[in-house]
Structure formats: C-alpha cells, structure tokens
Amino acid sequence: xxxxxxxxxxxxxxxxxxxxxxxxxxxxxxxxxxxxxxxxxxxxxxxxxxxxxxxxxxxxxxxxxxxxxxxxxxxxxxxxxxxxxxxxxxxxxxxxxxxxxxxxxxxxxxxxxxxxxxxxxxxxxxxxxxxxxxxxxxxxxxxxxxxxxxxxxxxxxxxxxxxxxxxxxxxxxxxxxxxxxxxxxxxxxxxxxxxxxxxxxxxxxxxxxxxxxxxxxxxxxxxxxxxxxxxxxxxxxxxxxxxxxxxxxxx
Numbered sequence: 001x002x003x004x005x006x007x008x009x010x011x012x013x014x015x016x017x018x019x020x021x022x023x024x025x026x027x028x029x030x031x032x033x034x035x036x037x038x039x040x041x042x043x044x045x046x047x048x049x050x051x052x053x054x055x056x057x058x059x060x061x062x063x064x065x066x067x068x069x070x071x072x073x074x075x076x077x078x079x080x081x082x083x084x085x086x087x088x089x090x091x092x093x094x095x096x097x098x099x100x101x102x103x104x105x106x107x108x109x110x111x112x113x114x115x116x117x118x119x120x121x122x123x124x125x126x127x128x129x130x131x132x133x134x135x136x137x138x139x140x141x142x143x144x145x146x147x148x149x150x151x152x153x154x155x156x157x158x159x160x161x162x163x164x165x166x167x168x169x170x171x172x173x174x175x176x177x178x179x180x181x182x183x184x185x186x187x188x189x190x191x192x193x194x195x196x197x198x199x200x201x202x203x204x205x206x207x208x209x210x211x212x213x214x215x216x217x218x219x220x221x222x223x224x225x226x227x228x229x230x231x232x233x234x235x236x237x238x239x240x241x242x243x244x245x246x247x248x249x250x251x
Contacts, residue, residue: 003042004202011041016054016207023058023179025172025221035151036109036241040248044101045093050196051151052186053204054211060179061215066173074164075177077133078157081140082182083241089148090189102249105150109242112155113235131163146188147182154179223241 019034042061042193093101131139139160147153161171190196 002200004206008041009206012038012203012207013210016051016210017214019051019055020058020061020211020216021218021221022214023055024062024178024215024218031047033109033241036105036245039102039105039245040241043098043107045098045195046197046200047194048101048151049190049200050207052183052190052195053200054207055151055179056187057182057208057211058215059176060117061212062176062219063180065219066169066176068173070173070177071079071161071164071166071170072138072177074161074166075174077136078140078143078160079181081113081137082144082178083185085144085146086148086182086185087144088141089145090193092149093162093189093193096151099249102245103148105152106242106245106249108146108150108152109245110239113239113242114125115155116235118206127165130165131160135163136160137198140216144182144185148186153182168178170190173235179208199239206228 015034020035035047036052038050042050107240141155142156143153146156154175157175158171161174166174
C-alpha cells in the first residue's frame with residue numbers, strides 16, 4: 001500500500017521535478033530515474049502507477065514548445081514498433097512479481113549508464129548510415145517494452161533517432177511526440193492491471209506542480225545547461241538507485 005507520508009513526498013518531489021527537467025529539455029532519456037528512485041520506497045508497480053500520469057502531464061506541457069519541430073516519419077516508425085512492445089510489457093507484468101520488476105528497473109538503470117559511458121569513450125559509435133525502417137520498428141518495440149516496465153524507453157529510441165542525423169531540437173521534439181503517444185497507449189493496461197489507486201491519484205495531485213515546474217525548467221535548460229553536466233548527475237543517481245534495487249530484488 002502507498003503511504004503518503006513525509007518520507008514519500010521528500011523523495012518523490014525532487015524525483016518528479018528531475019523527470020520534468022529531463023523530459024522537457026534532454027530527450028527524456030533520464031526521466032525514468034524518477035521511477036527507479038520511487039521504487040526504493042514503494043512497490044515497483046505503485047512507483048510506475050504514480051509516475052505515468054505525471055509523465056503524461058509533462059508530455060502535454062512540453063508539446064507546445066516543440067510543436068511540429070519533430071521528424072514525423074521517424075516518430076511514426078518508432079510508434080508502430082512501440083505499441084506491440086507495450087503489449088509485451090503488459091503480458092509480462094501480469095505474470096511477474098515485484099522483485100522481478102525491481103531487478104528489471106535496476107538492471108536497465110545500470111545498463112543505461114554503461115551504454116552512455118561506452119559511447120563517450122568511443123567503444124560504441126552511432127551508425128554511420130541511417131538505420132533502415134525495420135530497425136526503427138525493433139527500436140520502437142524495445143522502447144515500448146522498457147517504457148512499460150520502467151518508463152525507460154528513451155535509450156533504445158535514441159539509438160535509432162541518432163542514426164537519422166536529427167538536429168538537437170528535432171531530436172528532442174521527436175522524443176516528446178513519441179512518448180506522448182506511448183504513454184497514452186500505456187494508460188489503459190496500467191489501469192487494467194490495477195496500478196492506479198486512490199492513493200496514487202492523491203500523490204499525483206500533490207506532485208503535479210513539481211512535474212510542471214520541471215517541464216518548464218527543462219525547456220529553458222535545453223538551451224542553457226550543458227548536457228554533460230545534467231547527465232553526469234543522472235548517472236550517479238542511476239548507479240546508486242539501480243544497485244540498491246538489484247540488491248533488494250536478490251536478497
């Protein structure tokens with residue numbers, strides 16, 4: 001059961017603010033850190049249920065600044081792959097227990113950091129040629145699945161979009177459009193699986209201002225804050241929270 005006490009909001013408030021900044025200005029790749037942080041203090045399913053309406057609110061708040069600045073063909077390819085990925089995530093959730101999702105969220109967190117470090121050191125390089133449409137469908141499916149189980153669909157989608165040579169703002173706008181649609185698709189199965197409760201609704205009402213403030217700050221930071229600084233902070237958070245979740249799942 002979700003206890004709406006001081007400890008919860010002391011952790012959830014900054015986490016949601018951080019998610020808003022990430023989605024509003026930095027391609028949403030790190031927004032899932034909020035779900036990982038919440039999963040430290042509540043059941044993973046409840047953490048996902050709390051975050052989805054807030055992420056949807058951030059999506060709506062960031063649509064206008066990036067309206068029609070996206071690459072619609074690339075977004076369409078990823079969305080077509082993302083829908084079956086969401087369905088696969090829903091099927092897994094219906095048969096899995098909380099510890100498996102702690103393990104998945106923790107593992108995805110650590111893998112995300114490892115991927116980014118490998119890219120920074122030149123061990124993994126963006127594709128020299130634009131990836132074909134079928135690769136976009138695969139990336140979309142992985143994004144839909146990881147988005148469903150941990151709100152972490154950003155990295156697989158980014159792999160495909162980076163190969164398309166999008167500008168910084170076009171990349172950000174395409175990400176906003178993609179996850180606005182994916183999060184809408186996720187809403188019905190989340191509701192069917194019981195991830196929304198009266199307590200998560202109350203939490204959403206209290207945390208909504210943090211989400212909107214974060215989205216506004218993210219849009220401003222998109223042009224002002226160096227990406228390396230934002231993501232280095234993110235990597236530390238993800239390594240700590242991911243390691244703790246994996247430990248909890250295994251012990």
